[in-house]
Amino acid sequence: MKAWWRFKNSYFFYSFRRDPVALVSFSVFFFLVLVSLFAPVIAPHNPYDTSTIDVMDAEIPPSWMDGGQERFWLGTDIQGRDLYSTMLYGLRTSVAIGIGAVLFQGILGIVVGLTAGYVGGRVDGFLMRVADIQFSIPYLIVAIITSAIFQLAFGVGRFEQLAMPLLILIIGISEWPKYARTVRASVLGEKQKEYVEAARVIGLNPVRIMYRHILPNTLTPVLVISTIQVAQAVMSEAALSFLGLGMPVTKPSLGSLIKAGFQYVFSGSWWITTFPGILLVTFTLVVILFGDWLRDVLNPKLYKG
Amino acid sequence: MRLPALRAGSRKFTHGADPAPDACRSLMFAFIIRRVLQAILVMVIIAFIGFAVQHSIGDPVRDMVGERVSLAEREALREQLGLNDPVLVQFGRFCWKALHGDLGTSYFHKRPALDVIVSKAPATLELVFGATVIILLFCFPVGIYTAIRPRAWFSRLVMAASTIGVAVPVFLTAIVLIYVFGVELRWLPTYGRGVTVNVGGWDTGLLTADGLRHLILPSVSLSSIMLPLYIRLIRSEMMEVLETEYIKFAWAKGLSRWRVWLLHAFKNTLLPVITVFGVEIGILFAFTLLTETVFQWQGMGFMFLEAVERSDTALLVAYLVVVGVMFVVINTVVDICYGLVNPMVRIAGNP
Numbered sequence: 001m002k003a004w005w006r007f008k009n010s011y012f013f014y015s016f017r018r019d020p021v022a023l024v025s026f027s028v029f030f031f032l033v034l035v036s037l038f039a040p041v042i043a044p045h046n047p048y049d050t051s052t053i054d055v056m057d058a059e060i061p062p063s064w065m066d067g068g069q070e071r072f073w074l075g076t077d078i079q080g081r082d083l084y085s086t087m088l089y090g091l092r093t094s095v096a097i098g099i100g101a102v103l104f105q106g107i108l109g110i111v112v113g114l115t116a117g118y119v120g121g122r123v124d125g126f127l128m129r130v131a132d133i134q135f136s137i138p139y140l141i142v143a144i145i146t147s148a149i150f151q152l153a154f155g156v157g158r159f160e161q162l163a164m165p166l167l168i169l170i171i172g173i174s175e176w177p178k179y180a181r182t183v184r185a186s187v188l189g190e191k192q193k194e195y196v197e198a199a200r201v202i203g204l205n206p207v208r209i210m211y212r213h214i215l216p217n218t219l220t221p222v223l224v225i226s227t228i229q230v231a232q233a234v235m236s237e238a239a240l241s242f243l244g245l246g247m248p249v250t251k252p253s254l255g256s257l258i259k260a261g262f263q264y265v266f267s268g269s270w271w272i273t274t275f276p277g278i279l280l281v282t283f284t285l286v287v288i289l290f291g292d293w294l295r296d297v298l299n300p301k302l303y304k305g
Numbered sequence: 306m307r308l309p310a311l312r313a314g315s316r317k318f319t320h321g322a323d324p325a326p327d328a329c330r331s332l333m334f335a336f337i338i339r340r341v342l343q344a345i346l347v348m349v350i351i352a353f354i355g356f357a358v359q360h361s362i363g364d365p366v367r368d369m370v371g372e373r374v375s376l377a378e379r380e381a382l383r384e385q386l387g388l389n390d391p392v393l394v395q396f397g398r399f400c401w402k403a404l405h406g407d408l409g410t411s412y413f414h415k416r417p418a419l420d421v422i423v424s425k426a427p428a429t430l431e432l433v434f435g436a437t438v439i440i441l442l443f444c445f446p447v448g449i450y451t452a453i454r455p456r457a458w459f460s461r462l463v464m465a466a467s468t469i470g471v472a473v474p475v476f477l478t479a480i481v482l483i484y485v486f487g488v489e490l491r492w493l494p495t496y497g498r499g500v501t502v503n504v505g506g507w508d509t510g511l512l513t514a515d516g517l518r519h520l521i522l523p524s525v526s527l528s529s530i531m532l533p534l535y536i537r538l539i540r541s542e543m544m545e546v547l548e549t550e551y552i553k554f555a556w557a558k559g560l561s562r563w564r565v566w567l568l569h570a571f572k573n574t575l576l577p578v579i580t581v582f583g584v585e586i587g588i589l590f591a592f593t594l595l596t597e598t599v600f601q602w603q604g605m606g607f608m609f610l611e612a613v614e615r616s617d618t619a620l621l622v623a624y625l626v627v628v629g630v631m632f633v634v635i636n637t638v639v640d641i642c643y644g645l646v647n648p649m650v651r652i653a654g655n656p
Contacts, residue, residue, distance in 0.1 A: 243594065
């Protein structure tokens with residue numbers, strides 16, 4: 001209760017209430033996450049249940065157009081799945097991959113950055129050189145080549161089965177240097193302070209100092225980049241799926257839905273690609289807007305026109 | 306920004322007073338040597354990853370012979386190819402061949418993999434070139450205008466559009482462009498490179514009207530990922546410069562508006578913009594993979610994805626090595642240039 005009261009009176013909450021962009025973007029983000037969590041309850045059809053799918057229903061336009069049907073609000077895709085339900089499930093997959101990948105890269109990056117910053121010396125030199133080297137190659141290239149290698153190593157069938165954990169792994173691997181650098185930079189700042197000195201004098205072991213004393217004080221920048229990274233990860237997932245190196249068409253994600261609909265744009269079935277596309281853009285846009293606001297509030301020094 | 310770091314040893318060397326010119330030169334030399342050594346190490350690592358992929362996934366014997374060849378014959382072939390040698394010996398052979406430009410033979414194309422990649426490179430480079438031209442044409446005037454007139458409706462529109470633009474993936478832009486200009490209006494072609502002419506071994510679409518028409522939509526969609534970022538970058542740099550004292554002094558001198566904006570302010574926004582541009586061109590290259598897929602542009606990225614579909618391991622490994630070498634070379638050259646231009650990079654270590 002007391003924590004809530006403190007939060008309610010904080011500058012953070014005050015500026016949140018005063019900023020319409022933050023309010024709207026966070027509400028939309030929260031709404032979309034809720035919708036994706038409860039997709040099985042909300043969606044009128046289950047796209048994974050092949051017994052309810054009829055290929056005869058394929059490519060029905062949205063209900064307000066000529067030839068549209070009441071039961072399929074946003075029309076159907078090429079396999080005869082209800083597009084609205086499929087999008088909800090797709091959003092669920094995309095959000096899960098996005099958050100999973102950010103958790104994975106965050107943990108990896110924090111461990112590396114904390115070790116490099118606290119231990120210093122050769123360990124620091126080595127770890128940061130590795131991060132530098134990976135950083136010099138665009139993350140998308142790393143992700144695409146990694147997933148191509150995985151797809152060849154596992155074979156297409158096995159890859160499709162394991163697509164979700166593998167994508168989390170791939171996107172996590174391609175993005176960890178960002179966390180490692182951020183954490184290392186703030187660890188270097190914290191390391192000089194008296195409380196770390198004090199902890200060392202008491203004789204606490206280094207691992208405890210690193211994780212219990214320094215880590216909590218470096219979490220603000222981690223939080224700031226995490227929001228942007230979620231948007232980034234969702235977009236990476238979409239890009240990989242669009243290239244055919246991510247989620248298969250049978251397991252809808254926003255990227256694989258866009259990919260599946262893309263060929264049918266030429267024949268005039270614009271809705272199969274358009275609606276998932278709008279959903280993807282909306283999701284990434286609100287996450288980016290919220291992340292920008294978070295960065296400005298938590299770090300006023302960074303603010304720039 | 307990626308700044309190359311020096312080890313503690315050289316930092317000790319320059320501690321205190323400014324180093325003499327001689328010491329400075331030897332420092333620079335040491336810096337270049339260290340940077341090149343690091344580049345070689347990275348190349349060896351990339352080569353090892355490529356080798357590991359080929360060693361564990363690809364089967365050269367399958368690539369060479371048909372179904373009917375017996376097991377004994379296959380085994381003999383394996384022995385002959387040296388596939389039963391120790392791993393390190395094989396890796397050494399892999400590197401040796403790679404250094405001589407032999408990255409294996411593509412299973413599908415039945416040609417040396419490097420030849421296949423080189424023959425696809427012009428398409429990708431022209432796409433990057435087209436996108437760069439579009440970015441350069443638009444980012445400067447629009448960026449300057451939005452900085453000078455931040456409250457004009459056009460500036461607000463541009464800023465709103467660039468915020469949304471960052472969130473739109475490149476393939477969606479491409480699909481929308483295809484739908485509008487290709488399917489509905491039928492103004493522009495939407496796939497392939499059109500008519501190309503061969504100039505000294507380089508298949509170019511830049512010299513034919515048809516090739517140029519084919520280039521428009523792909524380069525516009527590729528430029529759409531970078532254009533919003535550049536407009537914002539130029540705008541914020543320019544706005545910062547416009548606040549400085551020497552600009553106020555220029556106004557006070559009574560110089561003409563255009564002189565202040567272009568000669569005094571704009572010139573000083575160029576350095577950070579050029580720096581970022583050098584780094585981001587690699588990202589542009591990464592996004593050609595997506596653009597090429599949408600437009601069926603016969604470049605390196607399209608070839609790579611086809612290779613993955615066909616399980617063409619040799620071609621995939623060759624692509625990995627070529628792209629790795631490309632990025633290592635670009636980064637090393639850029640770092641050394643920074644070192645030459647900016648002594649801070651050489652002398653100061655990591656923060």
